[in-house]
Amino acid sequence: MTEPAVPALSIIIPVLNESECLQASLRALQPLRQQGCEVIVVDGGSRDDSVAIAQAWADVTLPSPAGRALQMNAGAKVAQGDYLLFLHADTQLPAALSLTQLLHSQPSWGFFKLRLNSRKSLLPMVQALMNLRSSLTAVATGDQAIFVRRQVFIAQGGYPAIPLMEDVALCKQLRRLARPLVVADPVLSSSRRWLQHGVLKTIMLMWLLRLGYFLKVSPQRLHSLYYG
Template sequence: MHSLPASSLAVIIPTLNEAGEIVACLRTLQPLRAAGTEVIVIDGSSQDDTVALAAPLATQVCVTEAGRARQMNAGARLSRARHLLFLHADTRLPPDADRRIAAALADRHHWGRFDSRLAGRHPLLPVIAAAMTLRSRLTGIATGDQALFMTREAFDAVGGFPDQPLMEDIEMSRRLKRLSRPACLRQRVVSSGRRWERHGAWRTIRLMWRLRWRYWRGASPEALAEAYRHVR
């Protein structure tokens, strides 16, 4: 992997078989890229056309071992930007995200996230998004759907994302909270509600709360990942 020239912000997108989403995601990032933001796609050895589709629209595309935490850490190592934003392929940023992030990280915060909206037809999606935002404000814990961002110094200070197969965003938030409370930006990212619509909203809510409860009680990420795969 070759290092990129230094910039203010890197958007790091971990992908795995995201051919259906990656072009739309990257097209929305072209204004940021034109303004100097690094757009880095870290693919976990997809079996579809994700890499080929991403290549013309990203600053750099790298293929590595699958695992979201490993992929995000690889993207951070590849970048030389002062600020890092970790974005899911099915999440869209609000306008002026780069300036909003820069302002938030200049104001006593080492890290932060956006409020969120879930796109889809299920009537529970607005309720789920509102609950996600409220929970995050009360606990200071953020999820990947909320587009976590942080300074390079904060990322390095906590050792990057923990190399675990599930709840890596929850554990990363725990570690970053030792540095500061998160900047909770009220501007919304828009994430796909496909997970809730595909597997059933109530079923997915119960599953995620059960897994989080077990995680807080000390269950290993490996055991939770295995339970998640079986239920899905």
């Protein structure tokens, strides 16, 4: 009997009550599944239809304690791909992306430039500054679909088990090993939090959180500020 091929890429999506956007996001990944990509959805205790949607559109659906770091680490443990790509439920990869295009240079890790799905208010400036900052510092946000060779991720111990800034912490670990591959073709990310809470207010909050993290304020305290 022929052994099933090992996927080149496993896409890991942490979800918690994301039924409004999850089906569209998973549907957009079907061309990559046809190329041999594995899609894993890790549910943190949703009370909506997220699990049912995931079971219909993903290769693997599994439960986990809530928290993006915990959920992404749980997905990584069962992933089979040579590379892991961590994708938010409200973010879509470039429509024309191919595995060959993404992985041909065999990067240790990388992330995508970002495009927000709204042009309202100051969001074009926010988008430009986020892309500039991440390119200069080699530190991405989770919205930028961080990807990493699985063995490198395992060697680094995965995401730190903290409730916020896990993406920043991982990038700072990975950039000590190698510069990231920054994919110019952007992911499309939801602007819902920016619009819901106000762009200027959210900008100030994000800078406050980053300053707090730099000053070693506990991630638990930062989490309460972010979601409070």
